[in-house]
Amino acid sequence: MRSLFNRNSLTLSDRTDQAAGLRRLFSGGAHQRFVAVASNPHVACAGVLLERLTAAFAAQACHALVIDASESAPVPSVAVLEDPALGLEPLGERLSYVAARGLSQGLREVAGGAAQWLQRLAAAAPQCDVLLVHAPATEISRFFGGRALQPLLLAAEGDDSLTHALASLRLLAARHRCTQFDLLLGLPMTSPQAVRAVRHLGGWARSRLNLGLRHGVALDPARDAQEPALPPTLAQLAAALLEAHDEQEPGNWHPGGGDAARGAALPARN
Template sequence: MYDAYDSSFPTDQAAGLRQMFAHARVRFVPVVANPHVAFGGVMLERLCTAFGEHGAHVLVIDASDRAPAPKELAALLDLAECVETLSTQVSYLAARGLPVRCVDATGSTASFLHAVADAAPHADVVLVHATEADLCRMFARSEARPLLLADDRPSAVTHAYAAMKLLNQRAGLVVFDLLLSASPNSPRAERIAIQLATCADDFLGAVLRDWLQIDPASDAREAPTSALRRWARDVLMQAPGAHVGARGLHTAQHQAQHVLN
């Protein structure tokens, strides 16, 4: 039985249910970290700007190998205390090494995503910037559409393809997008996108659904390109919670039933 005078208990059941189902409305976007891309931070900033233009609050989870070490509280999974507010529309969580702390007996770390959604219920979009191996454990067999990062140098393109191959073969993901950092007059940008799309289809049975080009010299405060604006709108129109997984939804439903009883 709950103590009616306990201030920690929500005064209205709807408020409690909204918190429990926070993960059911958030859009998770796996962003594949690429160590060969020189302007990865700029690319993440441009993504945040595009979502912010649509009024969405973005939480950036940086779990890449180059991310800052997480705060001690995060190591104890008190994630809400570790989410930093960067602006009215962007929050940030340093999470290097954190997802694997949530690994279950099957090797999945999807519960980390549920914990993040609970810690930041105000987020509409969560950009999960991590290595392809970490993303495999978080998003395996889900409806996620990873965003590959690359620029127009061979090493970056090779890494993007290798990451797509791993996510396809290990996690069963088949649809990808590409964000390419290249100057507007780059002679290789379109050819790179075509080659990646062809290789995805011919060798993996995968699909490069969309590709976007951003100028690494652009200012993050500039209005996003029409293509980036369209891509962000497309992500926001996806069904909320599609990437959370059935097990997380079942757990939330069980908790909700407990409150209503």
């Protein structure tokens, strides 16, 4: 059984800097980045894709926290609703995990709801540089409370996964002022299906929603995990998701992407 995450990893200067502690408590940590990952029940390799993405963050010396509210995630205990820190689990030197399936629904009657809970979780884990919220689009909307987003979509081979990804993007674009999105595919990079998926999703989003596809990255879930070096396209995606932007949301909220580079559609990488 995995032990609960040890949150006593602050440096001595941090522990003795009362002002820094107060800033973390009320802002959730100015260095932290939030990334909305739209879950897709038709992507059997979603766990592998997220593992590879968090490895790319670790390669850039970042500690990732996965808040897993996907359809297949474990259901958290009731206590986690009151204290998010109770759900923290370490999975590696630079990786932590929180099971959160159905949690946003349980927080509907709580003041601040899921968005406030997410900020409290961030404050409880100041050592985490990037927080990935892996959840259905409707759940993402509850966690991010109408803030601007640049979501990351997951997809794989098969029309069902593409249809689901498009539906998620449509909902998020309508609710969160999206201007761009990223795509992570569970397919071999040289696969014709990967090229087709990137072109289909990118073209549909551009023509129907006026959204640009910034990064389209394909990973072979059966092969890439055995390679010692990260694919360059995955490293580029991770770096882009970590970028700080001049335009920030009020209240020190920093969802991945924000409104930066509005209208700029960068070419897909496949």
